[in-house]
Amino acid sequence: MERSWDEELPDCYYKQNQPCLIKPSSPTPHHMLYLSNLDDQKFLRFSIKYLYLFQNSLPIDLLKLSLSKVLVDYYPLAGRLKSSHHHHELEHDEDEHDEHENEDEHDDKLQVDCNGEGAIFAEAFMDMSAQQFLQVSHKPNKSWRKLLVKVDAPTFLDIPPLLVQVTNLRCGGMILCTAINHCLCDGIGTSQFLNAWAHLTKKPTDILPITPFHSRHVFKLQSPSSHLPLIHQAFTKNVPNHTLNQDLQSQLLVPASLIYTPSSVLKLKNQCLPSIKCTTFEILASHTWRSWVKSLDLAPSLEVKLLFSVNIRNKLVPKIPKGYYANGFVLACAKTNVKDLVGGNLYRVVRLVQEAKSSLNDDSINGIVELLDDKSIKTDLNASLVISQWSRFGLEDLDFGEGKPLHMSPLTSDIYCLFLPVIGDSNAIRVLMSLPENVVSRFEYYMNDFTD
Template structure:
C-alpha cells in the first residue's frame, strides 16, 4: 500500500526529556547489545482506529523516561570499539503529523496486513537520513488520520533493548498515558553486568551462526553466491491458527510435541529455499532468536531491558530441504538448534563477541527469523483501544513473525525476496493450506 499524500507536519519535532532528574552515568552495553548485527533501530508501527490525546502522550513519555532513562541518552563510542550509552537525559525525539487522506482500514488487506511500502517512511520523519549514532535511541511520531484514527511509530535502538524490552517500555508508556497504577508491573532493569565476558574469554562451540556459508569443496567461501539478487519485493503471508495446527500435525509423527514456532519456521525456511532455487549442494541456514532470560544461570533479572537473546542456527543443504521429507527434516533441525541454547552456549557467544568485535552472520544464504508474537505488541493500548495493525515500518530481508489481529494463534510472516521469487514463495508457503474446511469445522 502506497501512501500517496504527504504527511503534514504543523510543528517542529521536540526533544522530550525525563520529567525528573535521572542517573547521569555511562551505561555499559553487553556484547550481545553492541554487536554489529544490532547497530540499527527497530521501527515499530501501530495503527489505531480511534483518536488519542497527543499532549497526554507527550507528557506521559516525559514521565516514563524517568524509569527508562537510557532511552533519553545518547549512544557513543567507548573503549576497544564498544558502544556505551551516555545517560545525559538529552531526550527522545517526538514528532506530530497529520494525514487527512489516509484511513486505518487501508493498513488491512482482507485477513492479511498491507505490505510495507517505502512511502511509509513519512510516518517517522525523525529517523531519516542520519547515521546510526546521530539518531536518538528513541524517536516517536504520532500521526492523526482523516478517519479519526491514529498511527504511532517508534524507532527504538536495538543496542538498548530487544523486542521484549521494547514491549515492556511501550506498555509502561501506555499505562502512564492512561493514568493506570503500576503497582503490579515490573520495573525496568538496566544493568548489563550479568552478561559480561569471562576472563579470559572461552569459546567452547563452533558458532555456525557467525560462520561463512559455502559450497562443498569451495576453496574460497567468500565467493559463495548470494540468494538476494535483483530488486526485492515484500511478501506477506498470513497463517491462521488452523493453518499452524495443520503444520504441527504434519510434523507430529517425526517430532514429539512440535511447537507452533518449530513447525512454522521449518515450513517458511523450506519454502524460502525452494522459491530462491539455490545450488542443491549449497549449505543454507536458518537463524532465529532465542530468549535467554531463563536459559542462563542465574536467570536474567526480572524486567531486564537489554538484549536477552542469542541466535540459534539450523543448517542444511538446499537439496535436503527441497526433498519430500524436507519439512520433517527442517523441523528437527529447528528443534535441535533451539535446544543447544543453554548457559554454556550463551557464555561462549558473549566471549566470541569479545574476541571478534566485527563478528557478523553471513546473510548471503541465510534466512533470519525474529518473532514479534507473544510479547504483547498486539495488546498495546495508548488510549484508543487495541491496534488494528501491528508491524514494522519497512520490510527487510530477514523474516518477521507478526501477531494476527483477532486470531491469537495466527501468525503473519513478512519477508522480502527478489521480485522473481515473490510469487513462488507465496505459492510454496500456502500450497495445501487453503483447503481448511475440515480443520476449521472441527474447531467450531
C-alpha cells in the same frame, strides 16, 4: 474499491516547531551504560521500527507528558550512543538493511551516555482515514517511511535511541510510529517499554507493572577462558566477498505476507506425525525456511542456514533479573544442504530446528558471549534465512486508553523474516519478509502448499 498494497500514501504535514525533544520529567542517573556483547553486535546496529494504527487519537500533550514520565524509568532511551573511542565513521542510510554500519569500519565497543538529552517526538497530519489505511495495510511499502520523522544525522550513532511520530488522521484516528535502537533492547524489551508508556498514559499516577533492570553485568566477561571458544554455527570470522543475501538485496525486493491460522498450522503439523511433536514456531519456521530455499532455486550442494532468535531470559542459571531491559536473546542455527532440505521430509527439517534450539544451554550461551568479544566475528548471513518472532510479546495489545490497535506491523519489510501477531486472532501468525520480485509468487506458492 480494493486499494493496492503498494499505493503511495499522502504526504505528512508537520506541526510548527516539529520535531521536538521529550526529556525525562524528573532527574535521572547520569552515567555511561555498559552494553553487553549481546547488545553490541554489528548485526543489531539498526532501529526496530513499529507502526500502530488506532481508531481514536489521544491529546498530543497527554502522550508527551506520559512519555516524559516513562523516560524516567527508561532513561537510557533518552541518552545517546557513544563509541568507546570517538573516531567513529559509521555509514548511515535510510534503508533498513543499509542502516547497519559499514563492515570495514572501526570495531569500537558501543556504550550509552545516559545524559537525559531526550527522545525525538514529531506530530503530523495525514489526509487519510484509518479505514483507508487499513485497506492498504497488508504489506508495508516505501511510502510508509513518511510516517516516521527522518533525523538528519551523519552516522547511525548520532540518531537518538528513541524516535516517535504521532500522525493524526482525517477521521480522528492516529498512526503511532516508533524507532528504538536495537543495541538497547530486543523485541521483548520494546514491548515492555511501549506497554509501560501506554500504562502511564491511562494511569498517570500508577507505578509501572514491570520495573526495567538496566545493568548488563550479568553478561560481562569476568575473565576470558584459557581456551578459544568454538565458533558457534550462527557466526563466522571469514565473511565471503560475495554473499547470497547481498545478491538478494541488490534486486528489487517485494514483500510477501501470509497468514497462518491454527487450522493451517495443524495441516503442517500433521505432516510430521507420528514421527515428531513440535511447537507452532518450530513447524512454521521449518516450513518457511524450506519454502524460501525452494523458491530461490539454489545449487543442491550449497549449505544453507536458518538463524532464529531464542529468548534466554529463563534459560540461564542464575536467572536474568525480571524486567531485564537489554538484548536477552541469542541466535540458534540449523543448517543443512539445499538437496536434503528440499528433498527430505518436513519432520527432518523440524528436527534440525529442535536440535538447534536444544543446543543452547548455559555453556553454549556463555561461549557465544565470549566469542562476541572478538569484534571480527560476524553473524553469518551468507546463505541464511533470519527469523525473528514478534508474535508472542503482547505488541498487539498496546492500549493508550482509546482501545487496542486496528493494525500493528513493522514500518518497513526486509529480507529478514518476521512472525507477526494478527489483530483480532490471537492464535494466528502473519509471516512477512521481502524477496526479489521474480521469486515472490513461487515463495507464496510453496508457503501455501500443505502437502509433503
